[in-house]
Amino acid sequence: xxxxxxxxxxxxxxxxxxxxxxxxxxxxxxGRNYADHAREIGHxxxxxxxxxxxxxxxxxxTAGRAFPYPSQTNDVHHEVEFxxxxxxxxxxxxxxxxxxxxxxxxxxxxxxxxxxQAAAKAAGKPWSAAKAFEHSAPIxxxxxxARLGHPSTARIWLDVNGKRRQDADIADMTWGMADIIAHAxxxxxxxxxxxxxxxxxxxxxxxxxxxxxxxxxDDLGTLTVSVV
Numbered sequence: 001x002x003x004x005x006x007x008x009x010x011x012x013x014x015x016x017x018x019x020x021x022x023x024x025x026x027x028x029x030x031g032r033n034y035a036d037h038a039r040e041i042g043h044x045x046x047x048x049x050x051x052x053x054x055x056x057x058x059x060x061x062t063a064g065r066a067f068p069y070p071s072q073t074n075d076v077h078h079e080v081e082f083x084x085x086x087x088x089x090x091x092x093x094x095x096x097x098x099x100x101x102x103x104x105x106x107x108x109x110x111x112x113x114x115x116x117q118a119a120a121k122a123a124g125k126p127w128s129a130a131k132a133f134e135h136s137a138p139i140x141x142x143x144x145x146a147r148l149g150h151p152s153t154a155r156i157w158l159d160v161n162g163k164r165r166q167d168a169d170i171a172d173m174t175w176g177m178a179d180i181i182a183h184a185x186x187x188x189x190x191x192x193x194x195x196x197x198x199x200x201x202x203x204x205x206x207x208x209x210x211x212x213x214x215x216x217x218d219d220l221g222t223l224t225v226s227v228v
Contacts (some may be wrong), residue, residue, distance in 0.1 A: 025193030034200025079200035089191035158215035168201030
């Protein structure tokens with residue numbers, strides 16, 4: 001069967017030091033995975049299973065590209081995140097096997113139309129328009145786990161115009177990377193090319209046109225994004 005029109009190009013993410021790119025299949029995101037962030041948005045943290053929402057592969061914004069401030073909002077917030085990308089998939093993955101599915105790691109930002117999200121929550125409606133909009137998921141080049149290992153503790157931070165907004169440690173996540181992958185695999189059939197954003201610490205806040213955002217995770221790298 002021939003396609004009716006040319007299919008969209010595969011989204012490829014840069015891999016640090018490699019000529020090949022990482023082909024993206026799906027983008028999963030974990031909500032409220034740091035206790036201090038859960039509290040700052042009005043939720044009491046708990047150990048309920050993690051919940052997931054999705055962004056689209058073409059929402060990913062690679063390093064060096066500016067973030068265009070989106071329409072239909074006056075309150076876009078930054079959320080720095082630890083990101084894993086998978087080279088193997090499956091269902092019902094055991095936590096002790098989960099990290100063997102990871103190809104590498106990156107630094108990401110989950111930009112959120114906070115006003116739209118608040119309105120959707122109040123009305124009991126989905127968050128899609130608040131989360132899965134164009135360019136809403138900046139991401140740094142991937143560092144392969146073969147070089148980096150599988151970090152369980154590392155400082156995660158974000159600055160806006162040189163002022164610190166977020167500062168925590170990935171060890172503060174309610175659910176660590178292995179548990180996140182295991183839980184996700186019970187809800188979805190994971191596959192090579194899947195990208196997982198693991199939640200953000202406290203300190204989220206608004207950005208505006210003209211801002212420069214710099215964020216990073218120790219030993220993993222940094223990501224700089226200009227808001228235009």
